[in-house]
Amino acid sequence: MTVNEQRRIAVRSTVERIRNIEATHGVTRTGLEQIELQLRELAGHSDWFTENEFPAPEQESEDTSFVYRISEDPQDNRFALYIQSARAPTNTPAHNHHTWAAITGIRGDELNRFYRRSNGGVEVVGSHVVRPGSGVSFLPDDLHSIHITDNEAVINFHMYGLGLEYLTDREYYHAGSGSWKVFKDRSNIVDAGYVSQ
Numbered sequence: 001m002t003v004n005e006q007r008r009i010a011v012r013s014t015v016e017r018i019r020n021i022e023a024t025h026g027v028t029r030t031g032l033e034q035i036e037l038q039l040r041e042l043a044g045h046s047d048w049f050t051e052n053e054f055p056a057p058e059q060e061s062e063d064t065s066f067v068y069r070i071s072e073d074p075q076d077n078r079f080a081l082y083i084q085s086a087r088a089p090t091n092t093p094a095h096n097h098h099t100w101a102a103i104t105g106i107r108g109d110e111l112n113r114f115y116r117r118s119n120g121g122v123e124v125v126g127s128h129v130v131r132p133g134s135g136v137s138f139l140p141d142d143l144h145s146i147h148i149t150d151n152e153a154v155i156n157f158h159m160y161g162l163g164l165e166y167l168t169d170r171e172y173y174h175a176g177s178g179s180w181k182v183f184k185d186r187s188n189i190v191d192a193g194y195v196s197q
């Protein structure tokens with residue numbers, strides 16, 4: 001079996017187990033912990049998800065991250081699994097997803113800050129550095145932000161209950177104006193469906 005075939009089987013069976021976890025536990029903290037565990041195990045095969053195959057944008061580029069879509073259910077766009085390859089300076093505002101989300105580390109450090117709503121804005125309530133062997137997960141209304149200071153590619157799995165293009169009402173807190181806004185469509189999604197097909 002080639003390496004690509006091994007990877008394809010592992011990705012497909014991971015997604016299948018995640019479908020089953022959601023079916024059993026619904027969108028709950030318990031279910032998300034198990035989903036995160038599945039993704040951490042897959043992320044352990046870092047030789048399958050290299051910077052060479054999934055590069056971050058060049059230093060000259062305005063974009064600092066690409067999200068490579070490696071799996072998504074074709075009939076309803078659910079269970080969307082991406083490899084995010086990002087470099088410094090990456091700083092997102094605090095935002096929610098309106099679906100569940102899980103992030104696990106493959107290479108490098110991604111600082112996640114956690115927030116709660118406070119006085120119309122947000123207040124930091126914690127943080128976690130996602131790196132190989134660790135992860136974070138979020139219920140649909142949970143808030144987080146992402147910060148990357150490494151000039152080398154930082155590579156992580158980002159998985160969502162629904163594909164990013166369909167999360168059209170994700171909100172983020174715009175600190176400059178002190179108001180909540182809606183995320184615009186992401187243009188930096190790269191189709192890498194060959195990984196699971």
Ligand SMILES: [Fe+2]
Binds near residue numbers: 095096144
């Ligand atoms: Fe997010």
